[in-house]
Amino acid sequence: LGYDTHSAFIVEARMSKTEPAVRDFLSNLASKLDPLMKSDMATLLEIKKAECEKRCEPFDGKINAWDQRRCAHVLKKDR
Secondary structure: OOOOOHHHHHHHHOOOOOHHHHHHHHHHHHHHHHHHHHHHHHHHHHHHHHHHHHOOOOOOOOOOHHHHHHHHHHHHHHO
């Protein structure tokens, strides 16, 4: 078909037209979402810290996979 890769064929058939356009779009999107992700993580850490203090448990300063659902539930309930 004249394309270097399958992805080159697919992106031309769709609206992005070229692989570099897709990479630029995703890079631009990631740079815009990064501050929001950091803000959300800070909020989730605050929730986890408060939960740990309430339960007299040590706070490890990070969101683990098993913390995400609980913190998201608390955040949703409080909003």
